[in-house]
Amino acid sequence: MKNKRTNRYAHLIFIGPAFFFYTMFWITPTLVAIWISFTRWNGISWAHIKWTGFSNYLKLFNDRFFFTALQNNLLFVFVCVSIIFFTALAIALILNLRPFGWRMFQTTFFVPIVISSVVVGLLFKLFLSPTTGIINEFADYFNLESFKNVQWLGSKETATYSVMTVYIWRDLGFSILLFGAGLQAVPKDLIEAAKIDGASVLATIRFVTIPLIRNISLVVIILAVTNAFLLFDLIYAMTLGGPYHASEVLATYMYYHGFSRGQISYGTAIAVLLFFIVVIVTAIQLIIARLLEK
Amino acid sequence: MKNIINFFLTFCVAVFFSAHANAKTKVSLWSEHSAEPKFSALNKIVDDFNAMQDEIEVVHTAYENTPYETTLKTSFSGGTPADIVTINGGSNMYQYAEVGGLVDLTDFVTSISDRIAPGVESIYTFDGKLWGVPQGLHIGNLIWYRKDMFEEMGIDPKEMETWSGFTGVAQKFLDAGITPIAFGNSEGWPGNHYNNHLLRRMLSTEDYINIGLRTYDPTLEAGTKFNDPAAVKAWELYRGLLDKGYFTAGYLADDYPTALGLLFTGDAPIFSNGSWVVGRIKKGAPDAPIGVMAFPAVEGAPGTNTELVINSVVLTITRGAVENGTVEAAKKFLDYYTSEAAVKDWSEMTQSLAPYTYDTSSWAYDPIMQDISNIIATSTSSAPFLDMLEDYACNVPHTWDASQGILTGDLTPQQAGDDHEQCVLDLIETKY
Numbered sequence: 179m180k181n182k183r184t185n186r187y188a189h190l191i192f193i194g195p196a197f198f199f200y201t202m203f204w205i206t207p208t209l210v211a212i213w214i215s216f217t218r219w220n221g222i223s224w225a226h227i228k229w230t231g232f233s234n235y236l237k238l239f240n241d242r243f244f245f246t247a248l249q250n251n252l253l254f255v256f257v258c259v260s261i262i263f264f265t266a267l268a269i270a271l272i273l274n275l276r277p278f279g280w281r282m283f284q285t286t287f288f289v290p291i292v293i294s295s296v297v298v299g300l301l302f303k304l305f306l307s308p309t310t311g312i313i314n315e316f317a318d319y320f321n322l323e324s325f326k327n328v329q330w331l332g333s334k335e336t337a338t339y340s341v342m343t344v345y346i347w348r349d350l351g352f353s354i355l356l357f358g359a360g361l362q363a364v365p366k367d368l369i370e371a372a373k374i375d376g377a378s379v380l381a382t383i384r385f386v387t388i389p390l391i392r393n394i395s396l397v398v399i400i401l402a403v404t405n406a407f408l409l410f411d412l413i414y415a416m417t418l419g420g421p422y423h424a425s426e427v428l429a430t431y432m433y434y435h436g437f438s439r440g441q442i443s444y445g446t447a448i449a450v451l452l453f454f455i456v457v458i459v460t461a462i463q464l465i466i467a468r469l470l471e472k
Numbered sequence: 473m474k475n476i477i478n479f480f481l482t483f484c485v486a487v488f489f490s491a492h493a494n495a496k497t498k499v500s501l502w503s504e505h506s507a508e509p510k511f512s513a514l515n516k517i518v519d520d521f522n523a524m525q526d527e528i529e530v531v532h533t534a535y536e537n538t539p540y541e542t543t544l545k546t547s548f549s550g551g552t553p554a555d556i557v558t559i560n561g562g563s564n565m566y567q568y569a570e571v572g573g574l575v576d577l578t579d580f581v582t583s584i585s586d587r588i589a590p591g592v593e594s595i596y597t598f599d600g601k602l603w604g605v606p607q608g609l610h611i612g613n614l615i616w617y618r619k620d621m622f623e624e625m626g627i628d629p630k631e632m633e634t635w636s637g638f639t640g641v642a643q644k645f646l647d648a649g650i651t652p653i654a655f656g657n658s659e660g661w662p663g664n665h666y667n668n669h670l671l672r673r674m675l676s677t678e679d680y681i682n683i684g685l686r687t688y689d690p691t692l693e694a695g696t697k698f699n700d701p702a703a704v705k706a707w708e709l710y711r712g713l714l715d716k717g718y719f720t721a722g723y724l725a726d727d728y729p730t731a732l733g734l735l736f737t738g739d740a741p742i743f744s745n746g747s748w749v750v751g752r753i754k755k756g757a758p759d760a761p762i763g764v765m766a767f768p769a770v771e772g773a774p775g776t777n778t779e780l781v782i783n784s785v786v787l788t789i790t791r792g793a794v795e796n797g798t799v800e801a802a803k804k805f806l807d808y809y810t811s812e813a814a815v816k817d818w819s820e821m822t823q824s825l826a827p828y829t830y831d832t833s834s835w836a837y838d839p840i841m842q843d844i845s846n847i848i849a850t851s852t853s854s855a856p857f858l859d860m861l862e863d864y865a866c867n868v869p870h871t872w873d874a875s876q877g878i879l880t881g882d883l884t885p886q887q888a889g890d891d892h893e894q895c896v897l898d899l900i901e902t903k904y
Binding site for chain 2: 218220221222223224225226303304306307308309310314327329330331332333334417418420421422423424437438439440441
């Protein structure tokens with residue numbers, strides 16, 4: 179009897195510490211952040227915090243830069259995730275055939291993952307500078323007048339797309355890696371069977387390989403979508419969200435208000451919205467995945 | 473056995489009391505000086521202070537510049553700031569003083585006021601009280617130029633003493649196929665500085681201080697508002713530099729070091745920035761023939777080119793020292809910190825100007841620092857940067873960001889002025 183009771187509560191000993199730290203350092207700050215988003219606070223003295231209700235959220239709806247940031251996030255989600263997903267899948271399928279030099283290609287695609295995003299951002303910032311960058315040198319050398327002196331990161335028209343290009347370059351390798359691992363797990367005998375049945379390469383990919391890597395595809399999409407919503411480092415290193423907020427995303431806009439302008443509550447309201455957006459989008463993806471499984 | 477126990481207890485009590493009798497009062501000091509040479513300079517001052525007396529031990533912890541602000545805010549909101557902290561003077565310091573985070577040092581600073589140079593009071597004054605002592609001094613409104621390029625073109629740098637002369641010189645270089653002004657405003661602050669210095673020239677010193685300080689003291693009457701013609705003209709003159717093609721190609725893509733690099737390499741002959749450039753010159757281009765002069769005056773405006781824009785870090789004592797009972801010990805350190813020996817150490821090691829009254833003529837300054845000292849010697853007034861006077865909530869979006877918006881064409885100078893003024897009025901209404 180005693181043993182049964184002991185066994186019934188034994189898991190608490192193992193789960194307890196993790197649950198404590200998870201609650202202390204994740205759940206509690208999240209709840210505090212939600213509370214702060216309904217106040218006006220300078221981040222210095224708790225005695226000077228003032229409850230302001232929904233005013234921070236109402237202010238967000240009149241903030242044009244907030245919508246620029248949200249629009250840029252959605253652009254990253256739809257454009258970058260689509261490009262990364264299909265390009266990574268195509269490259270992984272090719273590499274899975276083990277063509278000549280496949281190891282070199284695999285390593286090349288993998289390199290950006292192990293470089294810090296800030297380093298990647300700063301390097302590309304240098305490359306793309308119209309005064310000191312190699313692209314300007316290149317344009318000069320080949321007399322490409324329309325490319326000369328273009329402010330890739332300093333123009334409203336090009337800043338976001340320039341960062342997106344670098345973002346795709348940086349994140350592609352990770353998705354290739356995931357797809358590569360998924361393809362490794364596809365049973366060879368099923369591929370052989372399809373070949374014997376006379377299926378073409380494309381038909382084998384369409385009807386055998388892709389259905390078998392559905393779960394890994396879902397992981398790639400969820401990670402890519404979440405990363406695109408939470409993007410901060412690359413934007414911060416390359417454009418700081420500029421020029422004049424043109425390349426802002428929600429995470430950089432949150433930082434801008436919270437730390438550059440000293441408006442902790444307003445920044446926190448942006449963070450809370452971002453949190454719920456990511457939760458909702460992830461939930462939708464999981465629901466779709468379950469429906470597909472059925 | 474009883475004797476042994478008695479002896480042991482007596483020994484323990486004696487050790488305890490002697491240990492406490494010799495215990496030094498520990499004073500914690502936080503700074504943002506984690507990079508050389510400032511890190512070593514502050515450590516030397518702390519070490520010298522610790523060595524010269526037996527009562528107090530100052531323990532210095534340096535944080536990197538960017539996380540320092542977050543560390544400070546977290547420690548103040550958590551109630552555990554260090555006894556002494558370095559804070560950027562002006563508005564940054566005001567926000568901590570405003571909520572009772574700092575100790576009022578009016579009596580202490582008044583007692584050593586003969587050491588502190590006149591004209592820098594607004595950096596450590598808030599609400600009529602004095603909250604700290606200045607550490608180092610920087611002049612913001614300076615023009616750096618390539619002596620060799622000016623000589624080659626036969627241009628006297630003195631032509632740049634007025635705005636029309638400055639743009640005239642820029643035009644001469646442009647006509648010769650050289651883009652004259654190295655400029656990179658990807659971070660917003662270099663553009664903010666242009667507007668700041670032009671605003672300083674467009675307004676009297678009193679109006680310049682009041683226009684910013686209103687966000688902390690709503691009783692102040694600003695003779696000029698941000699949307700008045702004089703303030704709007706500051707933006708117009710700034711935008712004019714772009715329209716005339718004087719800025720280098722990366723004016724919105726490049727950052728401060730990249731733009732400064734163009735001056736170092738001789739790709740552009742003119743660069744406007746503060747006295748902190750000296751450190752970069754010594755590190756990046758020690759042999760480059762670079763000269764320095766004051767930011768030009770605008771013809772017809774009240775400001776002259778002898779009126780300076782300054783900034784300084786302030787050493788403050790926090791409410792943490794009150795809780796720890798170390799306020800008096802912290803004051804003793806500040807007393808030493810403002811002594812000639814310590815100020816000389818700091819100034820020589822960091823090659824920064826001293827906001828103190830000591831005679832610096834024999835100090836080991838770089839020649840270019842002597843040129844800047846001469847600019848100070850002939851100055852008629854000093855006032856802090858606008859972002860040290862004004863609440864960041866209005867200053868950052870309407871000067872830093874606006875300096876980009878004016879260049880991208882998102883804002884006209886009048887719009888920038890109107891938005892800024894509206895922000896100030898809204899802030900005053902919600903704050904007070």
